[in-house]
Amino acid sequence: MSVLTAVDLFAGAGGLTLGLQQAGFTVLGAIEVDPLACATYADNHDGVRLWQDDVRHVDGEQLMRGIGLRAGELDLLAGCPPCQGFSTLRTLNGRQAPAEPRNDLVREYGRLVAQLRPRAVLMENVPGLAKDERMDELVELLEGLGYPARSGTRIMNAADYGVPQSRRRLVLTAARHAVLEPAVRTPARPTVRQAISRLPPAGSSGDPLHDLPERRSARVADLIRQVPVDGGSRSALREQLSCHARVDGFKDVYGRMSWDRPAPTITGGCHNPSKGRFLHPDQHRAVTLREAALLQGFPPRYAFRLGRGKLAAALMIGNAIPPAFVAAHALPIAAALRSSHAAGTPTPSLDG
Template sequence: MTAAATLRAIDLFCGPGGLTQGLKQARFEVVGGVEQEPIACETYSRNHPEVRLWQGDIRDLDPARVREELALEPGELHLLAGCPPCQGFSSLRTRNGKRAVDDGRNDLVMQMASWAAEFRPRAILMENVPALARDHRMEILVTALEELGYPARSAYRIVDAQEYGVPQRRRRLVLIAVRDDVIPIAEKPYPRQTVRDAIGDLPIPGSSGDRLHDLPERRSQKVRDIISRIPHDGGSRKELGEDQLECHKRLDGFYDIYGRMAWNKPAPTITSGCSNPSKGRFLHPEQDRAISLREAAILQSFPKKYWFSLRRGKEAAALMIGNALPPKLVEAHATVVREYLEQHAGV
């Protein structure tokens, strides 16, 4: 294979484009994508205008039609990648795994097998929450992939994004399956990135010229006073003792609520509540505010100028950012796939 050869990929369940961004950073050409949410499609297309995007429910989309419209024969696609919606598997939704949640979105994981059957890609990359590994649908998916010729039973494991250059603690299930072979998950020679490495050079929000960074906060004076008294650089509301909000004094667990990030550590997992200190340890290490949406996106390892739609407001944008795949995590594992295909698959 020549250095200029193109490896083509499709991104199922695109979201705002974290997976596609990571694939591009690993030098894949993303030729198609599927996404249902209009605001995510708007964000995706703004950042990846060259990608053919199908907007709608993937269950209503015939993969044969997509393959034909992309002018691909079975076996010509190099990588089928996707992150099926995972809210139904998450530890919060399942009370830390103690009960199952009957969420129709859980069955979307089987779309990976359906599209693999149509495209017969050289490789498959799927990422999801760790709880999927304990769900019966994972066994069904693995069996289906193996019947298609992808030895998948030993092709997945749970990793932590901070080990791959993402400045955040974030556990993910990663599956890499190739036709008639097994390749390892990416190794971890990546230097750890801290909150300071990621956002330490950003200006104070308000007049940066970046709307995602400058969005104002709306909090009561009482809450602002509480935030101002939380110690800098990793401080916790617990350190306020009786000066906590009354609702926090009665709260058993969720100790990161109204906590500050620490400069010299990775951030906690960035969630859809990342702009709200009542949802986790999302206060800036030293400024008396929650992290901005731009800071949240950078902690997810998005490029600093990546565009997110604010058409539906701050919470909708935070939801996109928190649910997105960290591009650097994708890049690490997609690079493993690229190197394998270049060396062994005759492409």
């Protein structure tokens, strides 16, 4: 086949779709519930059929009709169910497991795999999901459908796959009637310098994501100036903010990134130095939203809607899946599917 097809569930701002496209897939459809993320996705992927809907309300047969395929004909079903309920920060470093309704969206991914019977699956999430019973249920379901999901589940660092950021993620890849090779690691980890050092000065670049102003109190601005450049931490401060003096953890808050290392994990709080090591390596400010997007691996002109303000845009960027990480794991799927087609392997039947 000259075209490999894919559907992106939980599409967000489009990082997963972009990575699939970079690996050679044609993304026919995407589903996202958040209006701002949908608008951002549409700005960047106008050739994809986009549904603004809750995945829990999506019927697989109707989805297939919407993209002109039948069950069993789709090459790849990919998705990253919202992971806030599984993250170590959300669960206070594992000491508490809140009842998070979005956790059950992992089951919805499994439901749609069972309905669509794609030739291959790709799911990405936080490492904490690996210890959750819902992941065990998903793997068991996929194995029963003919996908070797148990052997295809790994925890890896995006920095080893072309992303200028240390970001540990769980990745599940599996194909029916095809053997997948492992993703190819890059020879060296990309650095903050490689990602953002060539940008023009923030505030006057003409790029809205790079020019949004910061609002800091005089005291906080002074504390930021005290943090040593190129990887310095708040331990060098002459005084500590009272909220941090009372706790022993969260050592990275008010820390600077290092020029010649990957960035720390970019989160939805990436615009706020009180949320992590998000200070620029040598400028007295947090990284801009454009810098954060580049550290996630988005192209320099990838558009993010600012209609709900800086915080909402930062959440879209921090919650995105780095495209290069997706591409690295989708390329072996594409190779296996093309090899399978060339060998004349039949389309998977609906009864397994």
